[in-house]
Structures are given as C-alpha cells and as structure tokens.
Amino acid sequence: MHAAVVGPEPLRTNRGLRRFANHAAGAAALLIAGCGHHAPPPAPPPPKVSVVTVQAQAVPITTELPGRVNACRTADVRPQVNGIILKRLFVEGGEVKAGQQLYQIDPAPYKAAYDSAVAAQASARALAERYKPLVEANAVSKQDYDNAVAAYQQAQAAVETARINLIYTRVLSPITGRIGRSLITEGALVTANQSTALATVQQLDPMYVDVTQPSTTLLRLKREADAGLLKQNEAGQTQVRVRLEDGTEYPHAGTLEFSEVTVDTGTGSVTLRALVPNPDRLLLPGMFVRERIDEGVRQGAVLAPQQGVSHDQKGDPDALVVSSDNVVELRPLQTDRAVGDQWLVTSGLKPGDRVIVEGIQLAKPGAKVEAQEYRPPEGGARQAAAMPQTATE
Secondary structure (H helix, E strand, O other): HHHHHHOOOOHHHHHHHHHHHHHHHHHHHHHHHHOOOOOOOOOOOOOOOEEOOOEEEEEEEEEEEEEEEEEEEEEEOOOOOOEEEEEEEEOOOEEEEOOOOOOOOEEEEHHHHHHHHHHHHHHHHHHHHHHHHHHOOOOOOOHHHHHHHHHHHHHHHHHHHHHHHHOOOOEEEOOOEOOOOOOOOOOOOOOOOOOOOOEEEEEEEEEEEEEEEEEHHHHHHHHHHHHOOOOOOOOOEEEEEEEOOOEOOOOOOOEEEEEOOOEEOOOEEEEEEEEOOOOOOOOOOOOEEEEEEEEEEEEEEEEHHHHHEEEEEOOOEEEEOOOOOEEEEEEEEEEEEEEEEEEEEEOOOOOEEEEEOOOHHHHOOHHHHEEEEEOOOOOHHHHHHHHOOOEEO
C-alpha cells in the first residue's frame, strides 16, 4: 500500500525542477536582451597640449667660448752677478718701466775689479805705444810689439767685462708692466742666473684671452673670416667681445689672432688667442672670461623651444609636431646651436609647424590631440623679451 503512494512523487519532483530551470533560462535571456539596449560609454576626449608655432626669422649668429686671460708679456727678474742685495727699489704690485732699477747688489767688489782692469789697460797701452817706434827702428822685435798690442787689446776686453759686471749690480726691469711681490729681501745672497726669480713683471696692456676649441671651430671661423661674415674692425681684423666672470660686458673690443696656432696631437684641439686692450687694468692674468665672436646674421632661420625638443637613445634630437588635422607626428631634427632657450634647427622643421611644448607625456605619435598656442608666464615672457636672441655654441 505504501509503495503505490510513494512511487509517483520523484516524477513530480523532476518535472518541477525542469519547469524552474526553464523559467530561469527565460529570465536570463530577458535580462541579457534588456542589457543590450544600453548605449556604450563615450570615448574620452583627445588630450590637450600646448604648442609653439615656429616661424622663419633672422638670427644673429654668435660663437661664445670660455677662456682664460694671460699676460701679453711675462719676464722673471734674475740676477746676472753674485752678491748681497743692498736695496729693493720698487713698490710691490706697482707699475714699472723697462730699464727701471729694481734692486741694488753690493757693487764694491765689482768697482774694485773695474778699477784694476782700467789700470791694467793703461799699462798695456803705454807699453804698446812705447814699442811702436822701437819696432820701426828695429830696436825690438816685431813679435814683442805684436805681444804688447795683443796685451793691450786683452786689457780693453777686461775693462769692458768689469764695466758690464758693475752695471749688472743694478738689477733692471726687462719690460714695462706690473711687478709682483718680491721673493727676496735685503741682505740676501744671490747668484748669477739662479733658478729662483727675484720678482716677476707682467705686461697687462694689451692682454691675451686664450680659448681651447676643436680644430673644426678654427676652420669654420677662418672660412667665415675669409668670406667676410665675421664682424671686423676698420683694419679688417675679426672683432671679439669679452664677458667677465660676473656677467658684465667688458667695454673694449679685441681682435682674433689666427697666426701661430698649433693643433694638439693628443686631443685635436687648438688654442685660439684674442688680443684685448686693457687700459684700465681690469683684466688680470688667470681670470676666467667668455669670448664672443659675431658670425653675422642667418636669414630664414627656424628656432624651436628647448622644452619641446627631446633626444632618443642615440642622443639624436626629435620633436612632437601637431599636423593640420591635429594628429601627432614624431619629427627627427638636426640642430646647430643654442639661441637663448631655443635650438637653431637646420632640418626637420619648417615655418608654420606646431611643436608640442606642454602635455608631451599625453601625446602619442599617430593620436589626435586638441592643440592650443602656448602662452608663457607673464614674468617669463618679459625675461625672454629682455634676453638678446643670439646663437651661441
């Protein structure tokens, strides 16, 4: 009796499960169908970037080179005779003239030697004069007369030597210039041609400004000088300007010297020398300065802001440029030199190109962007306007 009642129950249960599954599948289908009616999320707007539109312009080309100031002439003062220093006759750090006495060496022994030589010369002269008529009368031999004449000539040479040594007791300045501190004091013993100088005199007007550069710079400057591109003075010499260590402009223009230049075989560099007037003694030996050479004006030059120029792994410059349809392009560049905060571009950009200077990290080559012209800060714009637009190396 119980088996007849229990038998159909599992069947009813399975049918209920199938019915529930069918309802669930239908609900899921309806849910999926309902989701398909929602619109996809909108695409993000193109990133905003700031650009600078490059233009062709006339750019003064200037080569600025670091250098050191050297004295035009330098002379070490050394004694030429032995003796005791009696006096120092100059003010350390003062100006001296060529031939001015600087020291006095004790002249007593040299004065005695000179007097002795003069006496010997007088004796030899008297003997030669006495022998002269005797040899004509054959009273003395010709050989004795010749010996007397030779002795007189030797005595003359001895007098001249003694006179020169006496003069050398007065130590004179070899050149005109500024003398440094004295390295010897009164009472010191000095020797002829000693290695230690008594003092050093330097000629400070004019001065040399020496800069070391690759030989290619020298060749370029020579070509530009021959072509008349470099700024020259009335004598046809290439002019240079000097900027001092504190950034101030030196008031006197110098001239570039191309002669007597040798190339260092180890580095391939040369030392370019400029001759600069120094009437006020403002330039001093050893001073660091910058030498500026005007190379003329380059017409139709294209300048790109440095903040918009990057370099690849090889170190070659490139820039991101926005095309007319607002698509980003990667342009390889060739640059010549810096012009203030810009690069002088010789290849890769043309007038009217828009170079990205802000938002570079958001711009990808081939992607669209929203470009707007870059506006520098007000203070930065005033500072840039005040800076001279000259190209320097």
